[in-house]
Amino acid sequence: MRLILMRHAKSDWSSFATRDxxxxxxxxxxxxxxxxxxxxxxxxxxxxRTLCSTATRTRETLAGLQIDAPVSYEKALYHASPDTMLxxxxxxxxxxxxxxxxxxxxxxxxxxLVRTPPHxxxxxxxxxxxTLVADFDTADWTQVNPGGGNPVDFVVPRELx
Numbered sequence: 001m002r003l004i005l006m007r008h009a010k011s012d013w014s015s016f017a018t019r020d021x022x023x024x025x026x027x028x029x030x031x032x033x034x035x036x037x038x039x040x041x042x043x044x045x046x047x048x049r050t051l052c053s054t055a056t057r058t059r060e061t062l063a064g065l066q067i068d069a070p071v072s073y074e075k076a077l078y079h080a081s082p083d084t085m086l087x088x089x090x091x092x093x094x095x096x097x098x099x100x101x102x103x104x105x106x107x108x109x110x111x112x113l114v115r116t117p118p119h120x121x122x123x124x125x126x127x128x129x130x131t132l133v134a135d136f137d138t139a140d141w142t143q144v145n146p147g148g149g150n151p152v153d154f155v156v157p158r159e160l161x
Contacts, residue, residue, distance in 0.1 A: 001136040002090070002096040003113070007106045009033040009064065009157070010131040021078065025060045032129040032157035033064025036124040039160050040067065043103065043153065045133050049094030053077035054060075058100045059116065061138055077101045082109040092141045112146045116145065119156040129157045 009029035018024075025033065045144040052062050054077050055118060062071065074088050079102050080093060086109065099108075107126035114134055117123050122130060134149035 001138050001141060001144070002045075003132075003134050003136065003144075004040070004047055004096065004098040005101055005106060005110050005113075005132040005134065006036070006061070006098065006100045007126055007128055007130050008053070008055070008058045008061045008100060009036070010055060011128075021054070024056050025064070029057070029128065030060070030064055031161070033054050034066070035157055035160040036129055036131060036155075037067055038130075039064035039155060040065065043133075045096075045153070046100035047094065047096045048094070049092055049098075050098045050100070050126050051077065051088055051092060052100045053080075053102060053154070054133045055102070058102070062100055067098070069094075082103045085109045086112075086144070086146075089144060090142050097141070113144070113149040115147050116151070116153050118151040120154045120156075122156050123154055127156050131155055 002005045009025050009032040011023045012026040050069050052058050054073050107136045110132045133153040134151050
């Protein structure tokens with residue numbers, strides 16, 4: 001089983017009248033999402049299922065990836081704790097799942113799931129659009145447990161620009 005764990009791309013803070021849930025991506029975030037989608041395709045990191053927070057910025061990140069996979073928009077992933085994210089993941093179908101969410105939960109879930117952290121200076125702060133690819137030696141997502149993941153790759157958008 002393979003998990004692609006992505007934090008949403010950079011959002012637009014220019015309008016303080018916008019509710020947090022409805023904040024869109026800014027121009028840099030849109031570029032980062034496209035670059036991340038290109039990176040995923042070039043490395044063969046293509047999901048067969050996507051779990052995405054319902055927030056505008058996560059939906060726009062997913063759209064920018066230009067990845068073709070069935071999507072479940074999960075309200076529970078909006079500012080979710082790592083435990084909630086793990087519960088949602090355990091209900092997933094597919095062998096390769098992309099989950100798009102928010103910090104701090106996404107960073108905490110990444111730390112919780114991998115056996116050893118990837119050798120990357122930005123892993124522990126998990127900047128916007130940062131992406132972890134981790135493999136799990138399990139038959140399905142219900143068997144995924146903390147510390148069971150083997151990191152395959154980790155990248156941040158600035159490395160792709």
